Amino acid sequence: MQHSLICHVQMDSTWPGCQVGLPKRLFKQLSCKPGTRMRIKISSQSVHAVIRATTREEVVFSNRIGQRLHFQGGRISVRKKGDTLEFGPVIALYVVGSPENQPPFPNMTRMVCDTIRIGEEKGMYVYAVIPGGISVREQRAFGARGTSYDKWIWCEQPYPDIVIRKAATFPKGVYRQAKTDLNILDKSGDIMFMAKDIGDKWSVYRWLWNYEPLRKHLPYTELYKKQSQQVVDLLEQYQSLYVKPVRGTQGKGIYKLTNGKHNGIIRIENTAIPSQMQKIKRTDLLKNKQMLPISSQSYLLQQSLHLLKHQNHLTDFRWMIQKLPNQNWEITARICRIGREKTISTNIHTGGQAVLAEQWLYGHSNLLPRSTKEILEEMDEIARSVAVAIDQKVGGVLELGVDLGVDRNGRIWIIEVNPRPGRKMLRLCQPEVRQLSLLRPLEYAKYAKGF
Numbered sequence: 001m002q003h004s005l006i007c008h009v010q011m012d013s014t015w016p017g018c019q020v021g022l023p024k025r026l027f028k029q030l031s032c033k034p035g036t037r038m039r040i041k042i043s044s045q046s047v048h049a050v051i052r053a054t055t056r057e058e059v060v061f062s063n064r065i066g067q068r069l070h071f072q073g074g075r076i077s078v079r080k081k082g083d084t085l086e087f088g089p090v091i092a093l094y095v096v097g098s099p100e101n102q103p104p105f106p107n108m109t110r111m112v113c114d115t116i117r118i119g120e121e122k123g124m125y126v127y128a129v130i131p132g133g134i135s136v137r138e139q140r141a142f143g144a145r146g147t148s149y150d151k152w153i154w155c156e157q158p159y160p161d162i163v164i165r166k167a168a169t170f171p172k173g174v175y176r177q178a179k180t181d182l183n184i185l186d187k188s189g190d191i192m193f194m195a196k197d198i199g200d201k202w203s204v205y206r207w208l209w210n211y212e213p214l215r216k217h218l219p220y221t222e223l224y225k226k227q228s229q230q231v232v233d234l235l236e237q238y239q240s241l242y243v244k245p246v247r248g249t250q251g252k253g254i255y256k257l258t259n260g261k262h263n264g265i266i267r268i269e270n271t272a273i274p275s276q277m278q279k280i281k282r283t284d285l286l287k288n289k290q291m292l293p294i295s296s297q298s299y300l301l302q303q304s305l306h307l308l309k310h311q312n313h314l315t316d317f318r319w320m321i322q323k324l325p326n327q328n329w330e331i332t333a334r335i336c337r338i339g340r341e342k343t344i345s346t347n348i349h350t351g352g353q354a355v356l357a358e359q360w361l362y363g364h365s366n367l368l369p370r371s372t373k374e375i376l377e378e379m380d381e382i383a384r385s386v387a388v389a390i391d392q393k394v395g396g397v398l399e400l401g402v403d404l405g406v407d408r409n410g411r412i413w414i415i416e417v418n419p420r421p422g423r424k425m426l427r428l429c430q431p432e433v434r435q436l437s438l439l440r441p442l443e444y445a446k447y448a449k450g451f
Contacts, residue, residue, distance in 0.1 A: 004079035004451045005029055006123030008058045009087070011073045015062035018047055020085070021054030030080045039084040042069045043159045044139055044190050046084070070141075070156045077123035077451045089449040091119060091442065092129045092143060092160035094181070096167045096174065099154045104128075104144060108166065111423055113146045115438045123451070124442055127157050131170065131178040134163065136188050162445045164398065165195040168420045192448060195441070196396040198419040200246045201300055204390065208414065211389040217382055217414045220303040228285045231301065235259045235266065240304035245297055256304065305413055307405040308367055314339040316346050317357050317406070319383040320421050322399040322440040325447035329387040331380050332399075332440060333433050335425045336360035354425035369410040378412055379404055386417060398441045 007026065015021070020040055022032060032038070034053045039046050040061075047068040054060050059078070066072060071087075078087050093112055097105035105112050105128060112128045119126035129143035139159045146152045163185050170178040185193040198204060205221050208214045224230065224243065234241055240258040258267040266285060268278040308315050320333040334357035337346035346352040357379075361372045368375060383402040391397045401421025405413040426434035 004077040004123070006075060007078050008075050009071070009073045010056070010058040010060055011063055011066045012060050013063045015060065016064075017062060018049040018064050018068070019052055019060075019062040020049045020065060021052050021056065021060030023054060023057055023059070026059065026078075027053070030078070030085065032080065032085070040065060040069070041084050041086045042071055042088060043090045043161045045069050045159055051085075070158050071125075072145075072153075072155070074125060074145075075120045075123055076125045077446070079451065087125075089124055089161040089446050089451050090158045091124055091126045091445055092134065092141060092157070092163045093126065094163050094165045094167060094185075095128050095130060096170055096178075097128070097130050097144075099144070099152075103150060104146075104152050109146075109149060110427075111166070111438070113149050114435070115442070116145055118435065118439050119442050122439070122442065122446070124446055125158065126442070129157070129160075129163070131174040131181055134160070134181060134185070134191075136184050136191065139190075160191060161449050162192045162194060164441060164445065165193075165197075166420060168418075192445070194396050194445060195398045195420060196394055198390055198394050198397065198400075198417070200298075201244060201416065202246050202298070204417050205300070207393050208386065208389055208417075211385070214382065214385055214389065214414065217412055219305055219413055219415070222301045224299040224301050231257065231266075232282060232286060234301055234303075238303045242300075242302045242304055244300045244302060246300060247297070258304075305405055305415075306407050307413075308364070308408065310338075310364055310367065312341050314346055315360065316415060317379065317404045318421065318425060319357075319379060319402045319404060320399065320426075320437060321383045321387050321402060322437065323387075323391070323397065323444055324440070325444050329384050329391075330440075331383060332437050333426055333430060334358060334376070334379070335429070337425070354428050356429060367408075368406070369408075375406060375410060375412065379406075382412060382414065386414065390417065398444060399437075 032051055034051060036051050037048055038051050040049045047065060049065055076087050078085055093115060095105050095108050095112060103109035116126045127143040127145045129141060133143050134141045141157045141159050143157045144152045144154045185191055186196065202223055209218055235257060240256060243255040243257060245253045256269045260267060264282045265279050266282055315336055315338050318335045318337060319331060321329050322332050324330050336355050336357045338353045338355065339346040358376065361375065365372050382404065386402050387400050390400065399421060401418035403415040405415050407413065423434050423437060426437060
């Protein structure tokens with residue numbers, strides 16, 4: 001791998017033609033000579049320029065260089081390869097938003113702004129791009145960089161070396177464009193596409209089921225065939241079930257079904273709106289006189305688990321695991337999610353709270369039948385196994401949020417896997433780890449491009 005240096009590039013409109021100015025220290029470090037003509041490259045685009053000395057501390061680009069490469073300056077890494085000075089990496093964050101919005105990226109603006117800042121500190125040029133913002137055929141990109149939460153500049157940007165998908169879902173207005181973009185990016189030979197979609201919940205469940213070491217940690221799950229007998233049979237076996245959208249996010253659209261004791265009544269609870277509880281007769285369900293209150297999309301039926309509770313507050317855990325440049329998977333964060341009293345969901349978006357997992361488990365060790373240290377180590381091992389299994393199947397995975405539960409017997413369960421874990425929980429209880437979680441995907445991307 002070529003050795004790279006971090007520099008600050010400044011534009012100068014008074015320099016004519018295609019010229020690049022290097023501070024004295026960089027001539028030696030990059031083995032360049034004043035007056036030579038070199039190729040200046042950013043991503044797949046390049047231009048030839050005369051190298052000259054400058055008394056400034058920054059690298060200087062003449063305006064024509066900036067216009068040709070669509071680069072406005074900033075902190076970035078540079079390396080020499082033959083007669084080429086290569087600047088990069090250029091990383092585009094694929095998000096949802098609009099130049100007309102203020103702030104521009106709903107629920108993601110803070111994350112995008114902080115990622116751009118962290119990238120610049122580490123010598124990476126990062127910007128945000130929305131559906132339709134990258135043309136692989138024309139090798140052009142239009143995106144935004146923010147100097148603060150509410151100040152953004154939208155303009156043509158350097159064509160990216162790497163695109164990291166950050167948006168989990170896309171609204172109807174841009175869904176088709178996003179689907180087209182992501183398909184093209186996935187097949188592109190000149191852009192490294194990372195944080196790919198790992199598939200729906202049913203696909204992930206089957207992959208993990210086929211990975212033998214994880215099978216014992218998976219609750220029984222079936223694809224709902226919209227048959228009442230299927231629901232009744234599973235309720236007879238497990239007493240309660242979760243009905244989950246195959247492609248749901250943020251704990252929305254999930255229902256819990258519970259068998260009434262000896263009265264033939266099935267109780268239906270909405271995880272997002274606990275007050276909306278319904279009751280239907282089992283006989284009416286079987287005769288199709290009453291149906292489950294769900295939409296026409298695909299759903300899973302999943303065995304309900306008797307997870308740890310404290311004072312009627314349900315708890316589960318989110319392990320954030322990220323890939324390092326050495327290809328190993330590292331646990332970045334361990335979070336305990338605590339649901340509201342007497343509710344059936346712990347999701348932060350439905351009112352749950354977040355605390356450090358170690359803090360909660362050690363503080364409630366009286367609820368555990370074995371040592372907290374042993375449980376934490378096993379949860380780490382399970383999260384790593386999940387990451388390895390999915391990365392082997394999909395490839396291009398940078399990070400995962402692995403949702404785990406611990407039942408009253410100390411058994412650990414895999415509840416769900418999220419390919420784009422949010423940072424809200426970290427912002428609430430571990431701000432410094434949130435910063436690390438934003439940095440690690442960038443570090444992996446920088447290493448992957450040889451910087």
